[in-house]
Amino acid sequence: MRESFHGELTLLGERLAHMCGLAAESMRLASRALLTGDLALSEQVLGDDSDLDHARAECEEQAQSLLALQSPVAGDLRTILAAVYCAEKIERMGDLAAHIADTARFTHPERAVPAELEAAFTEMGAVAAGMADRIGELLSSDAAGAFAELDETDHTLDVLHAQVLTLITGGDWQHGVRSATSLALLARFYERFGDQAVSVSKRLEFAETGIEPTRG
Numbered sequence: 001m002r003e004s005f006h007g008e009l010t011l012l013g014e015r016l017a018h019m020c021g022l023a024a025e026s027m028r029l030a031s032r033a034l035l036t037g038d039l040a041l042s043e044q045v046l047g048d049d050s051d052l053d054h055a056r057a058e059c060e061e062q063a064q065s066l067l068a069l070q071s072p073v074a075g076d077l078r079t080i081l082a083a084v085y086c087a088e089k090i091e092r093m094g095d096l097a098a099h100i101a102d103t104a105r106f107t108h109p110e111r112a113v114p115a116e117l118e119a120a121f122t123e124m125g126a127v128a129a130g131m132a133d134r135i136g137e138l139l140s141s142d143a144a145g146a147f148a149e150l151d152e153t154d155h156t157l158d159v160l161h162a163q164v165l166t167l168i169t170g171g172d173w174q175h176g177v178r179s180a181t182s183l184a185l186l187a188r189f190y191e192r193f194g195d196q197a198v199s200v201s202k203r204l205e206f207a208e209t210g211i212e213p214t215r216g
Helices: 001-038 039-070 074-107 115-138 146-168 174-208
Strands: none
Touching: 001 039, 001 074, 001 115, 039 074, 074 115, 074 174, 115 146, 115 174, 146 174
16 A cells, blocks of 8 residues: 555655646747747747646546545655645646737747847756756756755846846836836746746745745
């Protein structure tokens, strides 16, 4: 019975890792659509968002079944509850990528990101997608220290977010209020994606160690 139970826990982790992969890919494709003005790609990201919704539902269904039938305690209970929490956060990451793709679609055939900000948004997209990939790796390895690692990576997104805001609110900005507003929202989507990833890493570490990690 216990062997079957732990097999189910392993499957739950694999499902979460799959969700991380979907979120990472959505972020990469959404960023590419944003920076290239690719309408078809933005629509692909929006269409594929339902895959993450379905994956979250599967994770929650499996977790509820384990809670109802196995009566887990201590570490196993933390793991199951963490899976429910993380599935919600990872789905939210996919939603944020979809928001980016939707902006690319809305502004088509124009590009939402002017040339002077292409490098910043390219880096934000790469960092954000990399955070989702890293969470997927942590799900099958030692999660101790995960929060500190992802929190440090997230600092890069915070810095880039601040740089974008500084530029679009400066006196030299030449693209108007509408563009500045759109870019502020876009930068916020990337920043929130990173925040969700940090939240997942924190819960994963707590599930493994039983100690809630804090910033040093």
